[in-house]
Amino acid sequence: MAHGKETPRQKMIGMMYLILTAMLALNVSKEAVDAFAKVEKGLEKTLANYQKKNNEIYKEFDRAAAENEAKAGEWRTKAYNVKQRADEVFDYIQDLKIEIIRTADGEDTDGLDGRRVVIDSVKKYDENNVPSEILIGANHDQKAYALRALIDSYRSFLVEDIIEGKNIAVEESISETLSTEPGKAPDGSVEHWEENTLAELPLIAAIVMLSKLQVDVRNSETDVLMFLNDQITAGDFKFTDIESTVLADASYVMSGNTYESEIFIAASDTTKKPEILVGDYRPVTNADGSTTYQMVGDYQTLEINERGRGVFRQRTSSIGTKTYKGLIKLQAPDGSEVAYPFEESYIVGKPNVIVSPTAMNVLYKGIKNPIDISVPGYGSSQIRANMTNGTIKRGSVEGYRGEWYAEPQELGRTAAVNVSVNADGERIPFPPYEFRVERIPDPIAQFAGMTEGSVSKDIAAAQPGVFAVLENFLFDLEYNITQFTVSINQRGFDRNESSNSARLTNAQRELIRGLNRGQKLNIINIRAIGPDDSERRLPPIILTIK
Numbered sequence: 121m122a123h124g125k126e127t128p129r130q131k132m133i134g135m136m137y138l139i140l141t142a143m144l145a146l147n148v149s150k151e152a153v154d155a156f157a158k159v160e161k162g163l164e165k166t167l168a169n170y171q172k173k174n175n176e177i178y179k180e181f182d183r184a185a186a187e188n189e190a191k192a193g194e195w196r197t198k199a200y201n202v203k204q205r206a207d208e209v210f211d212y213i214q215d216l217k218i219e220i221i222r223t224a225d226g227e228d229t230d231g232l233d234g235r236r237v238v239i240d241s242v243k244k245y246d247e248n249n250v251p252s253e254i255l256i257g258a259n260h261d262q263k264a265y266a267l268r269a270l271i272d273s274y275r276s277f278l279v280e281d282i283i284e285g286k287n288i289a290v291e292e293s294i295s296e297t298l299s300t301e302p303g304k305a306p307d308g309s310v311e312h313w314e315e316n317t318l319a320e321l322p323l324i325a326a327i328v329m330l331s332k333l334q335v336d337v338r339n340s341e342t343d344v345l346m347f348l349n350d351q352i353t354a355g356d357f358k359f360t361d362i363e364s365t366v367l368a369d370a371s372y373v374m375s376g377n378t379y380e381s382e383i384f385i386a387a388s389d390t391t392k393k394p395e396i397l398v399g400d401y402r403p404v405t406n407a408d409g410s411t412t413y414q415m416v417g418d419y420q421t422l423e424i425n426e427r428g429r430g431v432f433r434q435r436t437s438s439i440g441t442k443t444y445k446g447l448i449k450l451q452a453p454d455g456s457e458v459a460y461p462f463e464e465s466y467i468v469g470k471p472n473v474i475v476s477p478t479a480m481n482v483l484y485k486g487i488k489n490p491i492d493i494s495v496p497g498y499g500s501s502q503i504r505a506n507m508t509n510g511t512i513k514r515g516s517v518e519g520y521r522g523e524w525y526a527e528p529q530e531l532g533r534t535a536a537v538n539v540s541v542n543a544d545g546e547r548i549p550f551p552p553y554e555f556r557v558e559r560i561p562d563p564i565a566q567f568a569g570m571t572e573g574s575v576s577k578d579i580a581a582a583q584p585g586v587f588a589v590l591e592n593f594l595f596d597l598e599y600n601i602t603q604f605t606v607s608i609n610q611r612g613f614d615r616n617e618s619s620n621s622a623r624l625t626n627a628q629r630e631l632i633r634g635l636n637r638g639q640k641l642n643i644i645n646i647r648a649i650g651p652d653d654s655e656r657r658l659p660p661i662i663l664t665i666k
Contacts, residue, residue: 153245156324160239163331170338177345178203184352195348198282202348206341209274213330213337216254216263224250224323237327244323251326255318264314267333268300274337275300278344290347294340382429383422383448383462396422396430398446401461413447413459420446436468467499483510483528483535483555486652487595490520495541495550502542509535509557519596528557563588563599565646565658574666580641581632585623588648588658599648599656606631607642618645635665 181199184192214235221231224244231242244250255264275298279291303316311319318329383396399419404412422430432444445463452458483489491512493505500523505512510528517525528535536552568575568583588599601622608615608631617627624632635641643661650656 153324156245156328157239160237160324160328160331163328163335164237166335167331167338170335170342174203174338174342174345177342177349180349192352195351199345199348202278202282202341202344205274205277206337209270209337210334212267212270213334216267217327217330220251220254220323220326223254239324239327242324242327247323248320251321251323252319255326256314260314264318268313271298271300271333271337274298275340278340282344283347286351287347290343293343297336297340297343381432381464381466383432383446383464392451393424393428394430395449396424396446397449398422398432398444401445401447401459413461415447439468441465441467467496481553481555482558483526484560484595484652485528485531485557486560486650486654487597488515488517488525488527490517490522491524491526491537492522493524493537493539495539498541498543503539504542504547505537505539507535507537508552509533512537526555528555531557531559533557559654560597560650560652561590561593562656562658563590563648563650565589565601565604565643565648565661567643567661567663570663571659571661572663574664575641577632577635577637577665580635580663580665581629583624585619585621586643586646586661587622588656597651599650601646601648602655603645603647604643605645607644608632608635608639610634637665639665641665 178199181192181196185196217237218232218235221229221237221242224247225231225242229242231238254262255267256262275294278294278298283291283294285291300313302310302312305311305316318326321329383398397415397419398421399415400417401413401415401419404414406412422432424430430448434442434444436442443463443465445461447459447461449457449459491505493503494500495503505524507526507528509530510526512524512526514523515525516523526535526537535555535557537555538549538552540547540549542548564571565586566589567586568579586601586604588601590597590599603618603620604622605616605618606624606628615631617625617631619625619628632641641663643663646658646660648656648658
């Protein structure tokens with residue numbers, strides 16, 4: 121890669137490129153290809169954002185020239201000259217990508233949609249010879265050398281013909297971004313930019329590197345357009361729509377850690393520091409119908425760093441979603457003060473470790489099994505779930521945590537819960553979580569709170585009936601006794617009285633009152649219905665009258 125100070129984005133892309141190239145060298149082709157494809161898609165999004173941003177700036181030049189040709193016309197002409205030169209370099213690089221893919225895959229390749237690269241459809245992504253033949257050549261005289269000359273000319277045009285020493289910071293940024301200085305080979309020797317940047321690359325890596333160069337071209341175009349727009353009037357805002365921005369390291373932090381974010385105006389004038397206030401505010405409608413904002417109550421004034429951004433820090437303790445808001449105040453070109461509201465939230469979660477005893481992963485048929493599904497960094501509304509061998513729905517079960525409940529269907533089969541999240545419009549799935557489907561266990565029958573032992577005749581006769589109790593179970597479920605029989609032995613004969621409910625009948629009470637000390641009270645033929653509507657036969661209760 122080229123020498124010189126690099127931006128964080130350039131460092132990230134360069135590091136990713138080196139890592140992925142190393143992966144290819146280790147023959148981890150599938151993982152490396154997937155990673156390169158993700159980088160390429162990210163670069164495509166970056167290019168689309170630059171294109172959209174630049175188009176908005178050109179519209180601003182058109183508007184300014186329409187309002188005041190004498191003031192803005194010269195700068196508009198220069199801006200469109202920049203566009204012409206940027207498009208020339210961009211299109212040349214795009215032609216190289218198209219030529220490489222067509223040469224490797226054939227003219228009818230699915231890897232191209234018109235002039236757009238469809239990276240997932242490129243077949244010969246690991247082709248090593250074609251990129252070098254087209255870009256470097258056996259005699260080191262192919263198109264990478266023409267590309268370097270084109271980039272050098274583009275850089276010289278921007279710095280010498282457009283900026284002309286009027287903004288050293290922009291000149292340095294462009295010189296670094298579009299640098300074609302020699303680099304170092306792995307053995308420490310000096311390599312020309314062409315070999316150091318584009319030689320001996322597999323096809324997919326070559327496409328990524330060419331896309332990175334296109335990003336550099338558009339990035340430099342943006343820098344120069346913003347410089348030219350500033351020349352119309354130093355006081356004018358650079359964009360038609362100015363938004364307050366909050367940039368956080370993460371929207372999810374563990375309890376006890378520190379949440380940090382940067383709050384700034386995206387199109388701020390770096391020569392004027394804003395005032396950033398964190399706290400409650402209220403809108404005020406003015407006589408002309410416009411809206412301004414005022415802080416109310418206590419609020420915090422942030423310290424502004426050297427980049428013109430206020431850094432907000434807040435020590436976290438309690439868990440949950442935390443919201444903060446406030447105003448960013450900036451001096452307008454006419455000397456008045458303009459306030460832009462902002463609001464942001466983040467999630468504080470408990471520091472935790474998850475231990476999953478797989479032998480206990482059980483769902484019970486016939487009931488709503490409460491399920492707690494959460495993905496750190498994603499809100500509940502971003503989570504989706506479905507289930508095999510049953511259904512899973514959003515909803516709570518009274519008395520239990522969780523925003524979901526599962527209802528499995530068939531016993532003897534596993535039920536798999538599949539979870540995914542919506543991340544910026546892309547659905548990201550997670551591995552399925554499997555459960556065994558089991559029958560709710562049988563309860564035990566109790567009379568006078570006992571299943572066996574001794575009971576006085578008076579206490580036994582005073583009982584309302586027989587009850588089914590599910591002991592040592594996760595869920596508080598109810599079983600209803602549907603029948604039972606009281607059986608005693610009187611003078612050598614068995615006497616039985618039955619009940620078709622959980623309550624003692626009068627005849628059963630009379631049998632109990634006729635017992636003497638030491639005799640047995642037997643409660644047999646006990647039946648119960650559970651929440652899954654299945655009938656259960658329960659063991660008998662044998663008590664001794666004391």
